[in-house]
Amino acid sequence: MRLLKEPLLHFIALGGLLFAAHAALNPGGVRAGATPPAIHLTAADAEWLKQMWARQWRRPPTDEELRGLVADHLKEEVLSREARALELDVGDTVVRRRLAQKMTFLLDDTIRTAEPPEAELRALYETRPDLVRTPARVSFSQVFFRREQGDDRARTSLAALSNAAAHPEGHGDRLLLGDTFADQDEQALANLFGASFAQAVMALPADEGHGGGPSAAVTHR
Amino acid sequence: MLEFEYARSALKNGLKLEQELGTNPYKFGMVGSTDSHTGLATAEEDNFFGKISASEPSPERLTATFVANPATGKKIMDWEVSSAGYAAVWATENTRASLWDAMQRRETYATTGPRMLVRFFGGWDFVAQDANSRLPAQTGYTKGVPMGGELRAAPQGKSPTFLVAALKDPLGANLDRYQIVKGWLTRDGKLEEKVYDVAWADAERRRPGGDGKLPPVGDTVDVASATWTNTVGAPELATVWTDPDFDPAQPAFYYGRGIEIPTPRWTAYDAKRFGTQPLPSTVMTITERAYTSPIWYTP
Incomplete structure (x- = not known):
């Protein structure tokens, strides 16, 4: 009975409760965060790097050049992952602009496949001549x-x-x-x-x- | 003239090399450009934004050093840098293909900045009246070859004739004169050159002196206010000229050079706008000009 009144026991019990609560509130927890996700560079990546090179230099890269390309690519991948983890992309104007540009390209491509109906075009022509006017x-x-x-x-x-x-x-x-x-x-x-x-x-x-x-x-x- | 530093010298050397190699490696056309490392086309004297961003308009650039090499002691001052020129291309339409074709056949000319319109045709049958027709260019193309072209094997007893014309830049200065520069290879292998004045403003009063040189056209430049007036010179020059010193056995080239009346240089505009005092040796006026691609004669 005296054991139950021991402060050390209470201390251990409270500690255990804290850990349990933490584990419950953080599924995955420390264990899962301890091993970072692996970076895989596949043959497809190497092929892509070779093509980008060949487009500019009009010849495939040598073995040494390809090793350099792969090393650079890997370094870039690591740095960009770390940057994202630190949320460096949030609030960056250049990133924002690039994403907006990509979105615009996407929209342009999708719009191009859809031909507006004649009636809609005609209505636009009548109501918004300022959009379609060219100098005489x-x-x-x-x-x-x-x-x-x-x-x-x-x-x-x-x-x-x-x-x-x-x-x-x-x-x-x-x-x-x-x-x-x-x-x-x-x-x-x-x-x-x-x-x-x-x-x-x-x-x-x-x-x-x-x-x-x-x-x-x-x-x- | 430093033999290997100038275009005219190269054109002459080309005639000689053709004899040795069987082909002329210096058969090039002329274009002008700005060499501006600023991404801006500012070849106008009153709008010169410098060749590099360090020389953008400022009170200091009139007296600043552009580049200095302490090892050789060679120094170039900012005021020595020119606002440079433009490439003019005679193309049949304003498309990429047409412009490229015109450059390939060398139907181009260079200007030092203003947008003069310059014509230069060579042939065996031009007559004085051709310069006064409604469309001299049409006659030029029909009876001869345009700038960048070639004439071969002179017909018996004929000298080459040239139909030339120039129109001033609509917003620019009048023209002083049109010259033809001839270079040729003599029978004993010597290279010669001569500049002929073929058309000039105020021809009634201006005649070549005893030394063969034309009196100057006049200078209306007011350096302090950086202005000039078109009260001298002519807006348009056109004529037909025959080579008086032609020898059908001598390979030669001819190119046209149109020269404006003097105008203020960018240094004068800077001095006026910023109130800077220029250095003692600063050049404050300029005579702008255009150079056509040559027409080559091969016996």
């Missing part, structure tokens, strides 16, 4: 006249060329920029001739011969 493009040929010699020659040519059968050959002065422009948008024309000329050309109705507005390139002297 124009094709034209021009007959260029230097202004120093007056506008009469230009007027004569315009009259002559309004006849659909007429050919622009023999009309106009030298222009090193050429006389025919295909599929140019306003910015491209502004780069060659200046903004006001580009604007004027874009505003012309299609398919008609026109007396052109003054070219900014000419007046820029």
Whole structure:
């Protein structure tokens, strides 16, 4: 009976209870955490490393190079596992961005396989023109006249060329920029001739011969 | 001229090597580039962001050292570094394949920064009127070969004729002159060169002097305010030129060189913007130019 009142016994009993409680609350416990999971490098990994190398160097790696690749790969694996265990990937901007990028690729791939229905596309076209609009493009040929010699020659040519059968050959002065422009948008024309000329050309109705507005390139002297 | 350091010298040596080897290893076209290690295309003098990030615009770069080697005592100052140039390519369309093809046939030219439009055609039958036609380039392609091309076996009694034209950079400075640089191999194996002025601005008043040199076009640069005006020079030059010293037995090359009127250099813009005093020997103005790929003549 005196034994049951021994403080040492109580101490041992309480200790035992603590350990039991810990074991119950932590399944797996210390035993399981003591042996870290093994890292397996398989033939498939080696093959992948060889291919990555060959893509860059246009030849397979030598034995020494392959040993180096495997060693590097293993080192990387160990470090990244430890890093993850320490939660170094949490809050890292670069990791976040890369994961978001991978997710975007995944979404793009899945979206590409699904063709939206015609009605839905049409609805989008009607309601969101800002998403589908591209700059207007124009094709034209021009007959260029230097202004120093007056506008009469230009007027004569315009009259002559309004006849659909007429050919622009023999009309106009030298222009090193050429006389025919295909599929140019306003910015491209502004780069060659200046903004006001580009604007004027874009505003012309299609398919008609026109007396052109003054070219900014000419007046820029 | 250091024989093995310049393009013109290489072109000349190529003519000689062709005699020895049966092929000309220096038959190259010309392109320009910036050599900027900044990832930025800043070849404009008023927007020069330096060749390296250490030389980005700052009050210090006008007087700083770019690189110095204490062992040899050789030193390059930041002000000596150039904003450099661009490659211009005559391609039929703005696609990768077309650009590549144009570079392969050497239909390219180099500029030191501005975007001049330069044409250079060689043939046996160009006449003066060809330079005034609506589309000189069309005549150029029909009657001759473009820059980078080759002429062979001169027809009896004919000298090569060249149809040349240049249009200034729309936002840039007027042109001073168009020159053709000729290099040839004489019968006794000597390499010679000559620069011909073939078209120039203000031709009514400017004529070659007794020494054969053209008077300068004029200088409108105001270094302090880093400005210039297009009150001298011409926006466009075009002409047909015949080689007056042609010998059909001598291999030769010809390339075009278009030169602008003087303009402020990036050093002038820096001095004005940062208020830095430049070092005494700093060059403050520049004459920008374009070089076409050569046309080779082989007997």
